[in-house]
Amino acid sequence: xxxxxxxxxxxxxxxxxxxxxxxxxxxxxxxxxxxxxxxxxxxxxxxxxxxxxxxxxxxxxxxxxxxxxxxxxxxxxxxxxxxxxxxxxxxxxxxxxxxxxxxxxxxxxxxxxxxxxxxxxxxxxxxxxxxxxxxxxxxxxxxxxxxxxxxxxxxxxxxxxxxxxxxxxxxxxxxxxxxxxxxxxxxxxxxxxxxxxxxxxxxxxxxxxxxxxx
Amino acid sequence: xxxxxxxxxxxxxxxxxxxxxxxxxxxxxxxxxxxxxxxxxxxxxxxxxxxxxxxxxxxxxxxxxxxxxxxxxxxxxxxxxxxxxxxxxxxxxxxxxxxxxxxxxxxxxxxxxxxxxxxxxxxxxxxx
Amino acid sequence: xxxxxxxxxxxxxxxxxxxxxxxxxxxxxxxxxxxxxxxxxxxxxxxxxxxxxxxxxxxxxxxxxxxxxxxxxxxxxxxxxxxxxxxxxxxxxxxxxxxxxxxxxxxxxxxxxxxxxxxxxxxxxxxxxxxxxxxxxxxxxxxxxxxxxxxxxxxxxxxxxxxxxxxxxxxxxxxxxxxxxxxxxxxxxxxxxxxxxxxxxxxxxxxxxxxxxxxxxxxxxxxxxxxxxxxxxxxxxxxxxxxxxxxxxxxxxxxxxxxxxxxxxxxxxxxxxxxxxxxxxxxxxxxxxxxxxxxxxxxx
Ligand SMILES: [Mg+2]
Numbered sequence: 001x002x003x004x005x006x007x008x009x010x011x012x013x014x015x016x017x018x019x020x021x022x023x024x025x026x027x028x029x030x031x032x033x034x035x036x037x038x039x040x041x042x043x044x045x046x047x048x049x050x051x052x053x054x055x056x057x058x059x060x061x062x063x064x065x066x067x068x069x070x071x072x073x074x075x076x077x078x079x080x081x082x083x084x085x086x087x088x089x090x091x092x093x094x095x096x097x098x099x100x101x102x103x104x105x106x107x108x109x110x111x112x113x114x115x116x117x118x119x120x121x122x123x124x125x126x127x128x129x130x131x132x133x134x135x136x137x138x139x140x141x142x143x144x145x146x147x148x149x150x151x152x153x154x155x156x157x158x159x160x161x162x163x164x165x166x167x168x169x170x171x172x173x174x175x176x177x178x179x180x181x182x183x184x185x186x187x188x189x190x191x192x193x194x195x196x197x198x199x200x201x202x203x204x205x206x207x208x209x210x211x212x213x214x
Numbered sequence: 215x216x217x218x219x220x221x222x223x224x225x226x227x228x229x230x231x232x233x234x235x236x237x238x239x240x241x242x243x244x245x246x247x248x249x250x251x252x253x254x255x256x257x258x259x260x261x262x263x264x265x266x267x268x269x270x271x272x273x274x275x276x277x278x279x280x281x282x283x284x285x286x287x288x289x290x291x292x293x294x295x296x297x298x299x300x301x302x303x304x305x306x307x308x309x310x311x312x313x314x315x316x317x318x319x320x321x322x323x324x325x326x327x328x329x330x331x332x333x334x335x336x337x338x339x340x341x342x
Numbered sequence: 343x344x345x346x347x348x349x350x351x352x353x354x355x356x357x358x359x360x361x362x363x364x365x366x367x368x369x370x371x372x373x374x375x376x377x378x379x380x381x382x383x384x385x386x387x388x389x390x391x392x393x394x395x396x397x398x399x400x401x402x403x404x405x406x407x408x409x410x411x412x413x414x415x416x417x418x419x420x421x422x423x424x425x426x427x428x429x430x431x432x433x434x435x436x437x438x439x440x441x442x443x444x445x446x447x448x449x450x451x452x453x454x455x456x457x458x459x460x461x462x463x464x465x466x467x468x469x470x471x472x473x474x475x476x477x478x479x480x481x482x483x484x485x486x487x488x489x490x491x492x493x494x495x496x497x498x499x500x501x502x503x504x505x506x507x508x509x510x511x512x513x514x515x516x517x518x519x520x521x522x523x524x525x526x527x528x529x530x531x532x533x534x535x536x537x538x539x540x541x542x543x544x545x546x547x548x549x550x551x552x553x554x555x556x557x558x559x560x561x562x563x564x565x566x567x568x569x570x571x572x573x574x575x576x577x578x579x580x581x582x583x584x585x586x587x588x589x590x591x592x593x594x595x596x597x598x599x600x601x602x603x604x605x606x607x608x609x610x611x612x613x614x615x616x617x618x619x620x621x622x623x624x625x626x627x628x629x630x631x632x633x634x635x636x637x638x639x640x641x642x
Contacts, residue, residue: 021227024270025318028297030410037405041302046224046270093507103398116420124399131412149415214234
């Protein structure tokens, strides 16, 4: 796989490291405020930023996930001056723990009702976490975005087909990966943020504006 | 009196921002480290008067580094500078013995105030 | 152009409320589909009119939108509706309540602070009805109303997954109507169809909702029993056996009684496929058939 060599021209090392710190700040703030809504303590990993080409992004994503499928994948797109996708990956079995975390768990449910609650929990947690993290990110950079409804694939081995339309085979993708852990609940997951080449331009400007305040 | 400052953060950008926010009249020697383990080594060798410590870092995170630093010197002045501002996290670092916690991104005002407090604390410790 | 007129005539429900959940706007669609007009509801708490919304999920999602400015989604599948309203038009009879897809979003002031929330409410009853029909079409056996064989495969896979992953047991009952060929030959196929329908219905009406009855072959049925051991499964099979033996059909030649045979088995560690799960109860059923019929055999 090609980690773009000439990507530096588009997005310098310097800009990557600013973005990394901006992500760190916005995700940190997001989970702190999230704790007011859902009673959780979340441990976040250091966000890692890479640039990949559109045609490589699916493979890149799969390589960065250190659990084997099937897993639960929640996919959501956002648009505004910043356009992109968020993928959240929860391991298989997490749906039960998330249902319990939201206080929706019930003993001896019939399987249909149980699956309905688990789907609901994954969609809701995914939507709130995406909203919090992306919302804070654009907030730190002084902007708003709009979201599409989350799409859930339960216990699957997702192909991440849809974002290719947004991204385009030939373009450059910024891919940000953060691992998160819901501390008391033993739930690990991955958070990926993918933005397209057009967003790169806006990103660069916003990041420089961010740095100018210091 | 404040002569040596150690800054531990995996992000060079974060270190740069912090340095910009430090009072310009400060005449100190700096040392930088990019993770908790490196930070701990520097802490032992450099014996800083004041340490700025990030929490989210690879290799050894800030929680562990803080504990280890205080084991080396239980009077060490360690200011946590982190974006992880969950209440439980703040409570934990304070109970571990951090001197202060500053939220990221820092500003000139918050860093100035933190340095002032640290200097006052150093004076107080020297008197007693 | 006066946009408020547009909002008032659009075929979507729109309402707004502030941080204290006091209603600020209530459009024409909301008025015509609820029992409340703007004069009554504006300025009052949303929960005074819709106490069903005072639940953790709704509050949590509103908090999230107020804090992060994201959108919260309540699609009709799985949430059915937020605002209980009577369904209108063609689909009145299929649903007690209008099926809705709702979105909650932020409204900001000139300083970009989120001051209130909007909700859009779309009538999805028609889509829900079509989805329901599609499910019936693809999952049910048209004659007996039991699940079809494809659904059966799906259910067994699901149960196997739960068994392997969470050690949740399940059992299988195989059912075969005795001498069905003779019944068809003597009384005709229409009569045979009646028998299949009645047998299927009487079993469906006499079991827990979470059991799944499927038509497995011509006169063969298969019932999947989640969270059930061999003892529970054989009790149900025995109940079915008595039920079916008690059914009476009227043919041109007079009253007709029928019987059925049963094979019962429960899931075991070494079962790794749908075929493996079905083999044991199938073998048991075969022994019931060859040892006199109208009986139940539990797999060894
Ligand atoms: Mg860090």
